[in-house]
Amino acid sequence: MIAAVLAGEIQLYHDLVRPYERSVYVMALSYMKNEADAEDVAQEAFVRAFRKLSSFRAESKFSTWLIGITTNEARTRLRRQALVRMEPLDELPDEDKRISPALLRDWREIPSEAVERDEVRVLIQRAVEQLPEIYRQVFLLRDVEELTISETAGALNISIPSVKVRLHRARMMLQKQLAPQLRTVNRTSKRRWLP
Incomplete structure (x- = not known):
């Protein structure tokens, strides 16, 4: 399948990575601790894997190679986040920004x-x-x-x-x-x- 993707049948790429989507996401989530960031890392890992597919050598399993890319992407993202200044939560938001309350479920159900x-x-x-x-x-x-x-x-x-x-x-x-x-x-x- 990898050879077919490299030969130009890029529509097969999704079939190639589909069995590993959950593994990649779980690995990303273990680093990011946030579902949205984990999804971003997973998506970027799949994009990077596609771009680097020609460098894949069958010395290891494809899943192992893909998890390694995910791990590297998560670590890179965490390093970048450490450099970004975070705004404190105790500051009040600007008056022109509206905050809507979250919908709460009826716990009796x-x-x-x-x-x-x-x-x-x-x-x-x-x-x-x-x-x-x-x-x-x-x-x-x-x-x-x-x-x-x-x-x-x-x-x-x-x-x-x-x-x-x-x-x-x-x-x-x-x-x-x-x-x-x-x-x-x-x-x-x-x-x-x-x-």
Whole structure:
């Protein structure tokens, strides 16, 4: 398929990258921590991969090469953001700018099981976000995206033993952080159903 794209059948590019869209997005999100920025990084990674497709060598899997491009794009974007001055949130906006309130859902319509699932999902997501970057990357590639150990090592340009050690440490950190919180969520949900 890569040869066909390089030969001019560029409409096949989408078919080539479609299986990796989620992996690329999850990797971008692990760096950016913001869905909109992660989408931008993912989009730019696909554009860069298209432009550099002729430089792809089949020494590694296409997915590994694509994740590497995503990682580089995210790191570049973060470096650029660090150089940009941020406006403080405590300043009032200009008077001519209107702020519209967000629409709020009616919480009575949400079943308690859905609320509990959302609470657990948020707890896990926050815990993963708090992992140091080197552990978070390995955890997302192995346990979320289900890449093999060698694919993860190739995508992050680290050794296989490093992947194993980092993954073990990431899981231990998550277990230590989540165990007490999940017990609290479980107790709270049981109390909701008691008379």
